[in-house]
Amino acid sequence: MSFFTLDNEAFAGFVRYATLVVCKTMAMSLVTSYFRVKTSSLSSPEDARVVAPNDKEKQKELLRPNDDVERARRAHLNDLENVVPFVLLGLLYLSTGPDASTALWHFKIFFWSRVWHSIAFIGAFPQPSRGVGFVLGFLVSASMAVRTLCALS
Amino acid sequence: MSFFTLDNEAFAGFVRYATLVVCKTMAMSLVTSYFRVKTSSLSSPEDARVVAPNDKEKQKELLRPNDDVERARRAHLNDLENVVPFVLLGLLYLSTGPDASTALWHFKIFFWSRVWHSIAFIGAFPQPSRGVGFVLGFLVSASMAVRTLCALS
Amino acid sequence: MSFFTLDNEAFAGFVRYATLVVCKTMAMSLVTSYFRVKTSSLSSPEDARVVAPNDKEKQKELLRPNDDVERARRAHLNDLENVVPFVLLGLLYLSTGPDASTALWHFKIFFWSRVWHSIAFIGAFPQPSRGVGFVLGFLVSASMAVRTLCALS
Numbered sequence: 001m002s003f004f005t006l007d008n009e010a011f012a013g014f015v016r017y018a019t020l021v022v023c024k025t026m027a028m029s030l031v032t033s034y035f036r037v038k039t040s041s042l043s044s045p046e047d048a049r050v051v052a053p054n055d056k057e058k059q060k061e062l063l064r065p066n067d068d069v070e071r072a073r074r075a076h077l078n079d080l081e082n083v084v085p086f087v088l089l090g091l092l093y094l095s096t097g098p099d100a101s102t103a104l105w106h107f108k109i110f111f112w113s114r115v116w117h118s119i120a121f122i123g124a125f126p127q128p129s130r131g132v133g134f135v136l137g138f139l140v141s142a143s144m145a146v147r148t149l150c151a152l153s
Numbered sequence: 154m155s156f157f158t159l160d161n162e163a164f165a166g167f168v169r170y171a172t173l174v175v176c177k178t179m180a181m182s183l184v185t186s187y188f189r190v191k192t193s194s195l196s197s198p199e200d201a202r203v204v205a206p207n208d209k210e211k212q213k214e215l216l217r218p219n220d221d222v223e224r225a226r227r228a229h230l231n232d233l234e235n236v237v238p239f240v241l242l243g244l245l246y247l248s249t250g251p252d253a254s255t256a257l258w259h260f261k262i263f264f265w266s267r268v269w270h271s272i273a274f275i276g277a278f279p280q281p282s283r284g285v286g287f288v289l290g291f292l293v294s295a296s297m298a299v300r301t302l303c304a305l306s
Numbered sequence: 307m308s309f310f311t312l313d314n315e316a317f318a319g320f321v322r323y324a325t326l327v328v329c330k331t332m333a334m335s336l337v338t339s340y341f342r343v344k345t346s347s348l349s350s351p352e353d354a355r356v357v358a359p360n361d362k363e364k365q366k367e368l369l370r371p372n373d374d375v376e377r378a379r380r381a382h383l384n385d386l387e388n389v390v391p392f393v394l395l396g397l398l399y400l401s402t403g404p405d406a407s408t409a410l411w412h413f414k415i416f417f418w419s420r421v422w423h424s425i426a427f428i429g430a431f432p433q434p435s436r437g438v439g440f441v442l443g444f445l446v447s448a449s450m451a452v453r454t455l456c457a458l459s
Contacts, residue, residue, distance in 0.1 A: 155308040155310070157308060157310055157401060158308055158309075158401070159401060159402065159458070164401070165458065168398045168401055168402070168454060168458060169455065169458050171394065171398055172395060172398050172451050172454045172455055173455075175391045175394050175395055175398075175451070176448070176451050178391060179387075179388075179391050179444065179447060179448070182387060182388075182444070196380060197377065197380065197430070198373060198430075199430040199431075199432060199433075200433055202432075203432050203433055229387065233386060233387065233390070237390055237394070240394045244397070
């Protein structure tokens with residue numbers, strides 16, 4: 001019997017939250033682009049040459065890292081390091097046929113903890129704001145992994 | 154009823170294009186390695202110590218970032234930021250039982266837009282070549298996410 | 307017929323090894339944090355301002371990259387570049403209904419090659435220790451991709 005159908009309440013909830021949290025991750029690309037445009041901070045020498053074709057000094061300046069851009073990039077990378085494992089572990093966890101209500105709590109807590117993490121990161125809130133979001137999400141993924149391994153043995 | 158079987162034309166197409174686009178992503182490791190060897194540009198101090206055991210100056214030089222290597226690494230990271238979400242969103246989207254022909258168009262456009270993106274990135278083509286590949290792929294993923302969320306509600 | 311059920315020996319093995327290898331990837335976050343604390347090396351200016359509120363010099367020092375932290379971060383990124391494609395390709399490969407014993411060998415070899423890769427990376431073992439782990443894992447993923455594409459045509 002396959003658990004990967006929308007009749008399965010746990011899976012349907014997963015599809016919703018996993019889609020939302022992956023969209024949130026992809027939105028970090030837009031945030032980075034926004035800061036790159038706002039602060040005129042580029043990543044590639046070939047782009048700088050298009051913007052300032054004959055001005056080596058200006059090109060160097062365009063490529064200088066900017067704090068806001070770097071912060072958005074770190075937030076994006078942190079999402080890749082945490083959201084992608086969550087989705088993969090979530091799929092594996094669902095294959096063990098978990099209780100729907102327990103599973104849904106995992107997905108909801110993870111989603112909101114990552115929304116909070118992004119807000120705290122981009123807003124440069126003082127720690128431990130960002131840390132709380134990270135740890136909560138990490139614990140959710142760890143809990144799903146432990147439950148999966150226990151269900152197998 | 155499970156949609157995740159090869160009898161399902163949409164899923165069979167996904168398996169083909171998702172496999173190909175993940176392979177393209179992994180190929181970026183080889184491109185990076187190729188440029189590292191070609192330009193003698195290493196990433197780890199411990200590797201530099203093996204190549205030039207007693208020459209501190211040479212070690213520093215080996216660790217200096219190289220434009221081509223950095224470009225390949227950015228292309229690889231951009232793939233991780235876009236290809237992985239595509240595969241995850243694609244799996245979630247397929248669970249909603251989409252029309253096969255619509256789904257296949259999504260997968261094909263995404264695959265070719267990322268192939269183009271990599272060529273434009275590694276070749277350092279002037280913008281907006283690379284941007285077009287990025288935006289097209291991004292829109293495909295966004296479209297799948299929207300369709301998934303609409304199907305759920 | 308769905309292959310994504312725990313009755314399928316190949317899938318059950320995948321759930322085990324994929325969960326373990328994703329956990330190993332997430333553990334790299336903890337290794338990075340450990341080295342950040344041990345060497346007082348931070349990543350964000352806003353964190354440095356909390357640790358040393360009125361000391362610009364100290365803040366700069368806290369943000370200086372540290373070799374051990376950078377090594378852990380490279381190991382983490384390398385995991386993202388290899389473990390995530392493995393899990394995605396593994397799921398796609400399983401949809402083709404592979405022979406259980408062949409599939410399990412793939413998963414086991416991949417898992418141990420990545421464990422070895424992380425040990426060699428964090429321990430800064432001289433090459434080719436780390437390279438062997440990387441290549442082995444890469445070949446496993448490539449083999450699964452080729453088998454998937456052959457099964458489709």
